[in-house]
Amino acid sequence: MRMKFDPSNPIIQLCMKGMALEESGNLDGAIEVFLKAWDQSRDDYERFIVAYHLGLRQKNADNKLKWMEKSLAFALKINDENVKSAYPTLYLNIAKYYEAMSDTENARKNVELSYSHQGKPTDAGPFYHGAKADLQVGDLLTAGNKSNYEKDLKMNHIYFTANINGAGLAAALAKGEGNERVYIVEPIGEFENDPNVTDKKFPGNLTRSYRSQKPLRVLGEVTDWEKLTDSQRQEWDERLAKNKGEIIN
Incomplete structure (x- = not known):
């Protein structure tokens, strides 16, 4: 199964708007837009993407971890070959947040999971x-x-x-x-x-x-x-x- 990334998707467009606001220096406005995207998300694919962005932009490691683990949970539910390319990044971010919370055991486990999902692309095209x-x-x-x-x-x-x-x-x-x-x-x-x-x-x-x-x-x-x-x-x-x-x- 391969899900299609659609730039015209309203949730993707909201995420792009949020990123643009952050780049302009308006982080609070960006988070507000990402939360709007979360409220409007309709399926696991959209929730996986929005939770990832919200995780990156939280102000403490505990909240970062909660959102990133939500993103991973939705990604794993999708079981999509394309989404699997995000697994290493999700696990590595989770490891980083555990490390920031001085939980070295869970940090190590997630680093290992990140490495285990790295590899060459398996996309068969066209x-x-x-x-x-x-x-x-x-x-x-x-x-x-x-x-x-x-x-x-x-x-x-x-x-x-x-x-x-x-x-x-x-x-x-x-x-x-x-x-x-x-x-x-x-x-x-x-x-x-x-x-x-x-x-x-x-x-x-x-x-x-x-x-x-x-x-x-x-x-x-x-x-x-x-x-x-x-x-x-x-x-x-x-x-x-x-x-x-x-x-x-």
């Missing part, structure tokens, strides 16, 4: 790659291209995703004047979670974003994905212009 290049079935996509987000940076990996709309976004943001294209691709070597998104905004790799130093083989093309509106495109352009974060290459 996988997609967004670009503005005109490609044919059988073509190989390789690392070494310039970054779409940082000028003059040569990328050491080729990036792809199991989220078709995520690939569509990558196509929209890609450099060049060609048409936005989303290709079905097959990694022909080992791949890893994209560290630029994993455990950044959300726990684990809920967006199913990956990268590889080995090539991707083009298997076909899709034309049906959620295109950016003009206002969304402008928002992304503004966000990228302000982005000062370092790309993990």
Whole structure:
């Protein structure tokens, strides 16, 4: 089973709003928004995500632990292969809060649980790659291209995703004047979670974003994905212009 991460989900949007408020220095406002998201959460998937964010933003270790353990409990109930990518982070945070409370035994147990759930991605796809290049079935996509987000940076990996709309976004943001294209691709070597998104905004790799130093083989093309509106495109352009974060290459 693979649950779909949907950026248009109202709860996900509230979480994004909360993170933006925190980044602007309004932590109290952020917590208020996260609590609103909690009250409006409708299922275990949404509760797992919101409880995680509330856990990170509590003011003492006891409350942090309570919310993080709630997040883990909902994640375990879901039994979803994608959500499992968050297990190491959840257990490690729980260990950290136990350590802050001088409970070294439970801290050790949760560190061990975190390590036990680490490993290579098990996602079987299908996988997609967004670009503005005109490609044919059988073509190989390789690392070494310039970054779409940082000028003059040569990328050491080729990036792809199991989220078709995520690939569509990558196509929209890609450099060049060609048409936005989303290709079905097959990694022909080992791949890893994209560290630029994993455990950044959300726990684990809920967006199913990956990268590889080995090539991707083009298997076909899709034309049906959620295109950016003009206002969304402008928002992304503004966000990228302000982005000062370092790309993990």
